[in-house]
Amino acid sequence: MKIIVLGGDGFCGWPTSLRLAKAGHDVCIVDNFSRRNIDAELESYSVTDIRTLRVRVDTANSLYDNRGKITQEIINVAESPNKMIDLFKTFKPDAVVHFAEQRAAPYSMISHNHRMYTVDNNINGTNTVLSTIVEVDPNIHLVHLGTMGVYGYSKEFGAIPEGYLDITIKETNQDTSILYPTNPGSIYHMTKSLDQLLFQFYNKNWKLKITDLHQGIVWGTQTEETMAAPELVNRFDYDGVYGTVLNRFIVQAATGHPLTVYGTGGQRRAFIHISDTAECVKLAIENPPENTNRVRIFNQVSEVRGVLELANIIKEKYGAEIQFYDNPRKELAENDLIVHNEGLRSLGFEPITLSDELINDCKFIAEQFADRVKHKNVMNSPKW
Amino acid sequence: MKIIVLGGDGFCGWPTSLRLAKAGHDVCIVDNFSRRNIDAELESYSVTDIRTLRVRVDTANSLYDNRGKITQEIINVAESPNKMIDLFKTFKPDAVVHFAEQRAAPYSMISHNHRMYTVDNNINGTNTVLSTIVEVDPNIHLVHLGTMGVYGYSKEFGAIPEGYLDITIKETNQDTSILYPTNPGSIYHMTKSLDQLLFQFYNKNWKLKITDLHQGIVWGTQTEETMAAPELVNRFDYDGVYGTVLNRFIVQAATGHPLTVYGTGGQRRAFIHISDTAECVKLAIENPPENTNRVRIFNQVSEVRGVLELANIIKEKYGAEIQFYDNPRKELAENDLIVHNEGLRSLGFEPITLSDELINDCKFIAEQFADRVKHKNVMNSPKW
Numbered sequence: 001m002k003i004i005v006l007g008g009d010g011f012c013g014w015p016t017s018l019r020l021a022k023a024g025h026d027v028c029i030v031d032n033f034s035r036r037n038i039d040a041e042l043e044s045y046s047v048t049d050i051r052t053l054r055v056r057v058d059t060a061n062s063l064y065d066n067r068g069k070i071t072q073e074i075i076n077v078a079e080s081p082n083k084m085i086d087l088f089k090t091f092k093p094d095a096v097v098h099f100a101e102q103r104a105a106p107y108s109m110i111s112h113n114h115r116m117y118t119v120d121n122n123i124n125g126t127n128t129v130l131s132t133i134v135e136v137d138p139n140i141h142l143v144h145l146g147t148m149g150v151y152g153y154s155k156e157f158g159a160i161p162e163g164y165l166d167i168t169i170k171e172t173n174q175d176t177s178i179l180y181p182t183n184p185g186s187i188y189h190m191t192k193s194l195d196q197l198l199f200q201f202y203n204k205n206w207k208l209k210i211t212d213l214h215q216g217i218v219w220g221t222q223t224e225e226t227m228a229a230p231e232l233v234n235r236f237d238y239d240g241v242y243g244t245v246l247n248r249f250i251v252q253a254a255t256g257h258p259l260t261v262y263g264t265g266g267q268r269r270a271f272i273h274i275s276d277t278a279e280c281v282k283l284a285i286e287n288p289p290e291n292t293n294r295v296r297i298f299n300q301v302s303e304v305r306g307v308l309e310l311a312n313i314i315k316e317k318y319g320a321e322i323q324f325y326d327n328p329r330k331e332l333a334e335n336d337l338i339v340h341n342e343g344l345r346s347l348g349f350e351p352i353t354l355s356d357e358l359i360n361d362c363k364f365i366a367e368q369f370a371d372r373v374k375h376k377n378v379m380n381s382p383k384w
Numbered sequence: 385m386k387i388i389v390l391g392g393d394g395f396c397g398w399p400t401s402l403r404l405a406k407a408g409h410d411v412c413i414v415d416n417f418s419r420r421n422i423d424a425e426l427e428s429y430s431v432t433d434i435r436t437l438r439v440r441v442d443t444a445n446s447l448y449d450n451r452g453k454i455t456q457e458i459i460n461v462a463e464s465p466n467k468m469i470d471l472f473k474t475f476k477p478d479a480v481v482h483f484a485e486q487r488a489a490p491y492s493m494i495s496h497n498h499r500m501y502t503v504d505n506n507i508n509g510t511n512t513v514l515s516t517i518v519e520v521d522p523n524i525h526l527v528h529l530g531t532m533g534v535y536g537y538s539k540e541f542g543a544i545p546e547g548y549l550d551i552t553i554k555e556t557n558q559d560t561s562i563l564y565p566t567n568p569g570s571i572y573h574m575t576k577s578l579d580q581l582l583f584q585f586y587n588k589n590w591k592l593k594i595t596d597l598h599q600g601i602v603w604g605t606q607t608e609e610t611m612a613a614p615e616l617v618n619r620f621d622y623d624g625v626y627g628t629v630l631n632r633f634i635v636q637a638a639t640g641h642p643l644t645v646y647g648t649g650g651q652r653r654a655f656i657h658i659s660d661t662a663e664c665v666k667l668a669i670e671n672p673p674e675n676t677n678r679v680r681i682f683n684q685v686s687e688v689r690g691v692l693e694l695a696n697i698i699k700e701k702y703g704a705e706i707q708f709y710d711n712p713r714k715e716l717a718e719n720d721l722i723v724h725n726e727g728l729r730s731l732g733f734e735p736i737t738l739s740d741e742l743i744n745d746c747k748f749i750a751e752q753f754a755d756r757v758k759h760k761n762v763m764n765s766p767k768w
Contacts (some may be wrong), residue, residue: 112469115515116508119508120511123503123578124503156558158553158555158556165553166555167551169540174541175554181563181565193585194582197577197578201574205768
């Protein structure tokens with residue numbers, strides 16, 4: 001297949017692009033290096049020594065000689081609706097993967113400008129992709145990375161279904177299924193809730209084929225493909241703004257810093273390893289929706305864990321200390337969480353669980369990159 | 385009170401600004417003349433001879449000597465987050481009325497660029513206002529013009545409540561109240577659905593005081609205030625893109641054109657006279673929400689009518705002919721509609737109904753402006 005990966009230079013986008021190319025698909029990476037620019041803004045860089053996209057792509061192409069070819073286009077998706085039309089007409093993709101969104105909740109909550117940027121970039125980006133598909137070829141399958149955060153964390157709605165909630169309307173006593181009532185916890189998560197309504201309308205009006213993957217918190221660094229050469233190494237964030245909770249703990253353990261638990265650590269969240277991100281996207285692309293009656297929504301998660309539970313696992317294995325901090329976020333101190341993920345499992349997804357890969361990631365970071373960690377960035381999250 | 389009216393040069397914004405000033409409030413109109421620019425793009429101008437904003441404002445101030453003063457600021461809200469901060473800090477508003485959105489469903493469906501513009505302008509505009517309030521003074525009351533179109537037109541949900549739907553979750557058998565599941569019929573309506581999620585999050589996280597007015601289809605031209613001098617005349621659109629259905633019929637009747645009914649005319653919609661728009665906004669501002677537990681949502685509607693029913697009323701009164709056309713829109717051919725509007729009524733709203741004002745508007749247009757109507761614009765709606 002021919003696949004465009006928007007945001008293909010990023011933490012999830014890069015290993016996914018490699019996975020797709022290795023599987024024989026031609027991949028066109030579109031990126032504007034916004035994430036690398038934010039590194040400069042926050043003075044917090046990937047712990048791993050990531051190479052330029054050109055070096056990454058050339059190295060990958062030299063390794064995957066007989067399989068899919070990777071190309072690159074430097075485009076700001078949100079600001080370039082006409083360039084996107086040209087690209088789609090030229091490349092003729094069968095599918096598009098959309099990672100091109102500002103992805104950090106804390107970043108979206110820093111200031112007025114960060115609230116504006118996150119909404120502007122994410123919503124215009126998604127609308128550009130959808131509108132371009134309408135214009136060029138409504139049969140192109142769009143695979144979007146959503147978030148478990150659109151559901152929010154409330155007890156009253158029961159186990160988290162895959163996108164749609166079965167309800168009874170009280171006035172008419174009629175049963176129906178609705179898009180799960182959204183309850184985002186940050187401006188970033190809110191943009192993914194807005195995305196859902198964009199998908200709903202474009203699907204309804206133009207019958208677009210859309211898969212929305214509500215992903216859990218991604219952890220880990222490397223995949224089989226990124227380990228094939230030092231030039232292919234994936235990025236790894238450990239700071240309070242872009243680092244996800246388990247990756248922050250891994251770096252803290254690897255560098256002798258206490259594990260920073262927000263609040264009681266009673267928050268339960270869904271997790272997934274970076275290698276499974278790539279695998280799930282591949283499964284979604286290779287198995288497009290059978291009909292366009294509604295947007296196909298999958299929960300892209302491997303397992304549910306509590307934050308303190310994670311800290312305790314790492315404490316036991318590595319002798320790390322745990323330190324509790326006031327939670328900078330507005331969220332429930334403790335919550336239950338049960339998440340359905342039968343959709344991707346029915347396509348063959350077999351999750352990598354925490355115990356399998358955790359040691360490898362810790363060792364990899366500790367041995368190769370520990371001296372690149374700046375401890376001042378560990379607690380740089382804004383409060384909200 | 386001190387009130388900023390965003391989009392105060394427009395069809396609803398201008399008469400509302402006058403109503404507020406006449407009631408003694410100081411009004412700062414913010415506009416970037418986007419609607420006047422679109423007149424040039426579509427080659428379809430207001431039937432009435434609207435004056436420049438400067439002339440409008442100076443005339444109003446000369447009439448309302450002892451009451452509220454009107455000022456004007458030429459700002460593109462969506463593109464000027466920092467100018468908005470400066471304005472809010474200087475003017476120190478108690479309330480902001482947000483009309484600054486591209487408001488035509490057909491316009492939003494013309495092309496790729498129109499889809500992009502409508503989402504970009506409307507969502508960045510709303511986010512700018514909300515984020516500015518957070519930054520400058522979270523006590524400022526935001527009154528937003530939503531649309532009945534966010535509810536969509538489906539039979540299964542019963543009478544349309546004011547914003548929130550009572551449901552039972554099937555899995556847990558728990559009763560709860562949720563934001564009404566949205567079902568927009570165009571990119572424009574979709575942006576108002578997105579607005580709702582922006583309001584929901586800003587209210588939840590920063591306790592902002594927000595009133596969202598889901599308005600019906602506005603008809604009519606003049607209000608008591610705009611009739612006070614020729615320089616104050618309101619705009620009036622009759623074309624297939626910006627003209628609302630009843631206003632299109634009024635112009636058609638006044639100029640001897642057959643009434644253009646889309647489909648069977650079995651679509652039932654909620655209507656409101658332009659003078660009531662101004663009145664309802666004034667009521668909402670003068671009676672802010674008592675708490676910030678959730679966004680306050682009112683249905684701003686006077687009565688429900690069927691499209692063919694409207695055409696028949698005008699046919700009987702003015703001898704106009706009716707002509708049926710293929711519906712350019714994707715919508716149900718026929719629907720029932722019952723709409724709650726107790727919220728605004730509880731604040732004192734007494735609707736002007738169709739029969740009261742219809743004749744005046746027809747006469748006004750026919751006598752003064754019939755020669756300005758271009759019949760080629762009557763059927764210029766895009767299809768979707």
